[in-house]
Amino acid sequence: MTTNQIKRYSLxxxxxxxxxxxxxxxVYAVGEKIPTETELAEMFDVSRNTLREVIQCLTSxxxxxxxxxxxxxxxxxxxxxxxxxxxxxxVSLENILEVRNALEITIAQLAAKCRTEExxxxxxxxxxxxxxxxxxxxxxxxxxxxxxxxxxxxCHNGILLNLYLSISSYLEDHxxxxxxxxxxxPLQIDQLHEELYQSIVQQxxxxxxxCVQNILKI
Amino acid sequence: MTTNQIKRYSLxxxxxxxxxxxxxxxVYAVGEKIPTETELAEMFDVSRNTLREVIQCLTSxxxxxxxxxxxxxxxxxxxxxxxxxxxxxxVSLENILEVRNALEITIAQLAAKCRTEExxxxxxxxxxxxxxxxxxxxxxxxxxxxxxxxxxxxCHNGILLNLYLSISSYLEDHxxxxxxxxxxxPLQIDQLHEELYQSIVQQxxxxxxxCVQNILKI
DNA sequence: ATCCATTTGTGCGTATGTATC
DNA sequence: CGATACATACGCACAAATGGA
Numbered sequence: 001m002t003t004n005q006i007k008r009y010s011l012x013x014x015x016x017x018x019x020x021x022x023x024x025x026x027v028y029a030v031g032e033k034i035p036t037e038t039e040l041a042e043m044f045d046v047s048r049n050t051l052r053e054v055i056q057c058l059t060s061x062x063x064x065x066x067x068x069x070x071x072x073x074x075x076x077x078x079x080x081x082x083x084x085x086x087x088x089x090x091v092s093l094e095n096i097l098e099v100r101n102a103l104e105i106t107i108a109q110l111a112a113k114c115r116t117e118e119x120x121x122x123x124x125x126x127x128x129x130x131x132x133x134x135x136x137x138x139x140x141x142x143x144x145x146x147x148x149x150x151x152x153x154x155c156h157n158g159i160l161l162n163l164y165l166s167i168s169s170y171l172e173d174h175x176x177x178x179x180x181x182x183x184x185x186p187l188q189i190d191q192l193h194e195e196l197y198q199s200i201v202q203q204x205x206x207x208x209x210x211c212v213q214n215i216l217k218i
Numbered sequence: 219m220t221t222n223q224i225k226r227y228s229l230x231x232x233x234x235x236x237x238x239x240x241x242x243x244x245v246y247a248v249g250e251k252i253p254t255e256t257e258l259a260e261m262f263d264v265s266r267n268t269l270r271e272v273i274q275c276l277t278s279x280x281x282x283x284x285x286x287x288x289x290x291x292x293x294x295x296x297x298x299x300x301x302x303x304x305x306x307x308x309v310s311l312e313n314i315l316e317v318r319n320a321l322e323i324t325i326a327q328l329a330a331k332c333r334t335e336e337x338x339x340x341x342x343x344x345x346x347x348x349x350x351x352x353x354x355x356x357x358x359x360x361x362x363x364x365x366x367x368x369x370x371x372x373c374h375n376g377i378l379l380n381l382y383l384s385i386s387s388y389l390e391d392h393x394x395x396x397x398x399x400x401x402x403x404p405l406q407i408d409q410l411h412e413e414l415y416q417s418i419v420q421q422x423x424x425x426x427x428x429c430v431q432n433i434l435k436i
Numbered sequence: 437a438t439c440c441a442t443t444t445g446t447g448c449g450t451a452t453g454t455a456t457c
Numbered sequence: 458c459g460a461t462a463c464a465t466a467c468g469c470a471c472a473a474a475t476g477g478a
Binding site: 229 | 466467468474
C-alpha cells in the first residue's frame, strides 16, 4: 500500500492523520495503551524513526502520552477538546461559567427552533431516565448530562455541540458538586426540566430561554 | 550547557513552546519565512534533528508550512485559530452565524456589566473613529471591527474574546460584503452603535442586548 | 538548458540517561 | 545491584527539491 501519496503531505504526516483518526474513531480508547513503536511501524509500513515523529506530534498536541520504559497511552480523543481544555485552564471559573451559561441559552433557543421529531424522542427518553433516577440523587448527574446533551444535539450546530461537550467534560466535577449542594427540591428541579422539554416541543424559543435561565439558577 | 531542564518536558517540546510563543508574539509574521533549520538549531542551541522535531510538530498543528528546498513559512499565529478554523470549515455558514450572534449578545451583556473606565475610553475612541469614516463606506469595516473588538475586550473573558477573534477573522469577507449590501442608512447604523455604547456606559445589560440584536439585523 | 548553492528530507550510528524487572 | 530495553539528543552523510546564475 502506502503509495497513494500526493506527496503534498509528508509520510509521517499521513501516518499521524491515520493514527489520529483511529483514536478519534475509538479504536484505541482513552487511557488505553497503544501498540509498541515497532509494532505500529510494521502496521503502517514505515521506519521506526518516522513512527517516532508521528508519536512525537500526537504527544505535543496532547492526544498521546509516552511513559518511558512502559508504553504509549491515549490521553484524549481529539485536538479540539485538548485545546479547549488548555483555554479553560487559562481563565477563571467565573469566566468558564459565563461561557457555559451563554451556550446553554443559545442551544436551548436553537433546539426549540430546529428540533426534529427524532430529537424530541431522544430528549423525552433522557427526561424519563432522569425522572426514574430522582430518588437516588447520586446517579442523577449522568441522566442530567444525557438530557442536556440530547438538547445540544437537537440544535443541529456542530460548533455549539463541540463547545458544549468540551465545557461539560471540563466542568463535570463542578456540576455534580453543585447539584448535590442545592437546596432545591428534586421534584421542583424535575418540573423545570419538564417545562424546558415542553417549550422545545412547542417550538417556543422564548419560553425555552426562560426555562434554561431558571435551571441555571440551581 | 543548557541543563536547566526540569526534564518533565523534552527538549524539543521546550523549543517548540519557545518558537510557538515567538510566532504568537509576531516575531515571525504570517506568510513570512522563518530562519533555516541550521540557523534555528544554532539559535536554540540544539541539534538539527531536535529542531526538525520542533518544526514537524508546529507543522502538524498548522502553524508552520515546510517547502522542501525553499524554506519554512508561518501559516497561523496560534493553535486556537487553526483549530477553530477547521471546525468552522466543517459546518454551514448558517451555523457559524448562529455562533457569532450568540457571542455578540453574550459579549455585549457582559461588557455592560464588567466594563472599566479604561474599557469605556477604548470603546469611545473606536466609536469616534467609526463616525469619522462614515462617508467613505469602504474603509468602514476596519473601524467597525475595532469597535466590536473593544467591546469584546471589555467583557473580560479570555475564552469569549478568543472565540470572537477566531470567528471574526474567519467571517471577515462575509461581514464586509454584507455591510456594503445593506439598505440601511449609514447614519441610522451609527445611531445603533451609539446606543450600544451608551447602554454599556450605563451598565444596562438588558438595553445592550436589545441594541446588539438590532445591529445584528443589519 | 545546465549547473550550483541553498534548504529540507531521510537514514544510520553513537552516547547518555532512565525506567523496569 | 545489575541487566535490559527504551528514550533522548547529537552528529554525519547523502538524497531530493528549489531557485537563481
